[in-house]
Amino acid sequence: MCLEFPSMPELSRRTLLIGGTALAGVATLMSKPSDKSGPRDPYFLQMQKALTDAGIATPTLVIDRARLNANIDTLKHHLPQGMGYRIVAKSLPSLRLIDHIRKRTGTDRLMTFNLPMLLALSTEMPEASQLLGKPLPVQAARQYFHKLPPERSDAAGRVQWLIDTPKRLEQYQDLAKDVGRTLNINLELDVGLHRGGFEPGSELGAVLHEIELDPNLEFAGFMGYEPHIPSLPTSLGWRDKALAGAWRSYRAALDQAAEVFGKEAIEQITRNAAGSPTYRYYEDTSIANEVSAGSCLMKPTHFDTELLEPHTPASFIATPVIKSFARTRMPGLEFADNTKRAWDPNYSKTIFIYGGHWLPDPVDPPGLEYNSTFGRSSNQEMLNGGPELQIAPDEFVFLRPHQSEAVFLQFGDIAVYEDGEIVDSWPVFEASA
Known part of the structure; x- marks a missing residue:
C-alpha cells in the first residue's frame, strides 16, 4: 500500500495558517479589557460626606481650597525674579x-x-x-x-x-x-x-x-x-x-x-x-515681563502635561447617583449583554447620574466609563463599571473637568472644600462667549 504525505508547500501553508490563527487569538486575548473597578478613594469619600453634610444634592463644581493654594504657591515659586x-x-x-x-x-x-x-x-x-x-x-x-x-x-x-x-x-x-x-x-x-x-x-x-x-x-x-x-x-x-x-x-x-x-x-x-x-x-x-495663567491653578485634564506636573487637580464635578443596577442591560440589545460582560468586565454594572454631558472624565469610583452605545445624556447620563463597583443612589460620582473656562459656568455657585467641610460658596460669572 502506498501512503501519501502532504507536500512540503502544503504543510508549510497549513502550519502558517494555524500559526497565524493562534497569533491572532493571542493578540485578541491581549487586547481584552481588564477590570478597572475597585475600592473608592478616601479623599473623595470625605468630600462626599462634606457635600452631604452641607445639604448639597445636585451637580456641583467643587474647588479644593488647600490644593488651590498649593498650586498658587507652585506658580509663584516658578516665576523668575521680577x-x-x-x-x-x-x-x-x-x-x-x-x-x-x-x-x-x-x-x-x-x-x-x-x-x-x-x-x-x-x-x-x-x-x-x-x-x-x-x-x-x-x-x-x-x-x-x-x-x-x-x-x-x-x-x-x-x-x-x-x-x-x-x-x-x-x-x-x-x-x-x-x-x-x-x-x-x-x-x-x-x-x-x-x-x-x-x-x-x-x-x-x-x-x-x-x-x-x-x-x-x-x-x-x-x-x-x-x-x-x-x-x-x-x-x-x-x-x-x-x-x-x-x-x-x-x-x-x-x-x-x-x-x-x-x-x-x-x-x-x-x-x-x-x-x-x-x-x-x-x-x-x-x-x-509678565506671564498669564489660570488653568494651572485648577489643573483640568487638558493640562496634564509634563511642564505642569508639579500642579495638582483642584476642581471636580460632583453629581449624585440617581439609579444603580447590579448588571448592565442595553435596550433592544439585551441578547448581547452576557457576551459583552464576558469580554469587558467594566461593562458589568450600570449607574445613572443626575445630569451629564459635560466635559469631564469620571475619576471616582474608579473604572467608570461612558457607554458609547447608549450615548451621552444631559439629563441622566449612563456610566458603566466593573464588578467591584460599589455606589448607591444619592452617593456622589466625581469627575475631573477637561477645562475650566466653560465647564465652571454650568453649575451655579462653586462649593469650596477645605479640611473635610464645605466652607464657602463662590458665585460664578454670567455665561458669555
Whole structure:
C-alpha cells in the first residue's frame, strides 16, 4: 500500500495558517479589557460626606481650597525674579475665586475676555489692571463705556485694549474720539500660533507709528501667546526651534517698538506672554515681563502635561447617583449583554447620574466609563463599571473637568472644600462667549 504525505508547500501553508490563527487569538486575548473597578478613594469619600453634610444634592463644581493654594504657591515659586503674574479670568470665572488668588499672589493684573467679565471686574475691582485676552468687537467696547457706572470711570483707564489688525485700530481710534478718552492699546503678536495678530515687519511698523501720532491712543505693550509649543514633538528639536522662533519674533517686535517710542519706554510697557501650558518656559524677563495663567491653578485634564506636573487637580464635578443596577442591560440589545460582560468586565454594572454631558472624565469610583452605545445624556447620563463597583443612589460620582473656562459656568455657585467641610460658596460669572 502506498501512503501519501502532504507536500512540503502544503504543510508549510497549513502550519502558517494555524500559526497565524493562534497569533491572532493571542493578540485578541491581549487586547481584552481588564477590570478597572475597585475600592473608592478616601479623599473623595470625605468630600462626599462634606457635600452631604452641607445639604448639597445636585451637580456641583467643587474647588479644593488647600490644593488651590498649593498650586498658587507652585506658580509663584516658578516665576523668575521680577516677573509679573496676570490672572486669566476666563479660566477662573468667579469674582470670589479671583479675589482669593489676587490676595495670595499679590497681583493686581487681570486678563479679561468678554464684555460682561470686563464690566464685572471694572465694577468690583476698579483698581486692577485689565488686559483683553482677545480682541473685543468695537461695538462691545462702546457698550462698556455706556454701561460702566460713573463712579467706576477711573477703571476704564486701567484697561488695555487688544488690537490685532490695522482695521481694528482704526475702529478704536474712532471710539477714542467718540468717548473722549485716551485708550491704552496693546498689540497682539503672532509668535507662531497663527491665530491672528501682527508679525514683525512693515505692517507692525505702520501701526506703531499710527499709535504714536494719535493723541487719543497710548501704546501699552504687546501680547504674544504660544500654547502650541508643548504640543510639538521634541524629535529633531522641533519644540525648541518653535520656542526660539517665538522669542525671536517677540524680540524683533520689541526692537521695532523701541525705534518708535525709545528703548527706555519699551522697558516699561506690558510685555505679556505665555499661558498655563508655557509659563515655566520663561526663566527671566529678557523677553516677557509678565506671564498669564489660570488653568494651572485648577489643573483640568487638558493640562496634564509634563511642564505642569508639579500642579495638582483642584476642581471636580460632583453629581449624585440617581439609579444603580447590579448588571448592565442595553435596550433592544439585551441578547448581547452576557457576551459583552464576558469580554469587558467594566461593562458589568450600570449607574445613572443626575445630569451629564459635560466635559469631564469620571475619576471616582474608579473604572467608570461612558457607554458609547447608549450615548451621552444631559439629563441622566449612563456610566458603566466593573464588578467591584460599589455606589448607591444619592452617593456622589466625581469627575475631573477637561477645562475650566466653560465647564465652571454650568453649575451655579462653586462649593469650596477645605479640611473635610464645605466652607464657602463662590458665585460664578454670567455665561458669555
